[in-house]
Amino acid sequence: EDKVVQSPLSLVVHEGDTVTLNCSYEVTNFRSLLWYKQEKKAPTFLFMLTSSGIEKKSGRLSSILDKKELFSILNITATQTGDSAVYLCAVEGTTYGGATNKLIFGTGTLLAVQP
């Protein structure tokens, strides 16, 4: 069965700290791994990773994928209170025959950044 496991489940840090969020997966016919940020409402897209070892970066956020070990990390440096959110990892696989690019989501990591 396809699955995505995120750790830790929750994390409390102080402003300025650096955090690393983890995502491991098992999925049939892996196509890509995506990270989303969910504040109070809808998840919003952060990164899409398809190749091992190539870092994606956006400001203080960065992410990398290891397709051999089947995991990804999301790093946030110099955290701010606005980074407080649930961070979701999702893996895109295909059903048999490639009919659906289904996203399998982890349960997320709840990050709280204290002033």
Add this chain to the structure above:
Amino acid sequence: DAGVIQSPRHEVTEMGQEVTLRCKPISGHNSLFWYRQTMMRGLELLIYFNNNVPIDDSGMPEDRFSAKMPNASFSTLKIQPSEPRDSAVYFCASTFRRANEKLFFGSGTQLSVL
């Protein structure tokens, strides 16, 4: 564009009642997804439409759940009869050509079944 629009934002109902959730995808998007989010199970895909046709409904929990997409700008998710275990946030999301990196979520419907 106003984004993906869902209604209602909140729904409180009693067990056994019919519930209908509505979604208007972003104009021009041809793929639409219904997800359910709970603390225990996270975000789960319920059903996926491509060009208004249901492609994968393997995530629909049981026959009490049904979804329709009569045209490119409207979809509904119906639960009949509703049960307390259906309480969750239901998200609709849309994209073009199944591009997951361009997947946009609506603000969700918070459903509480008493």
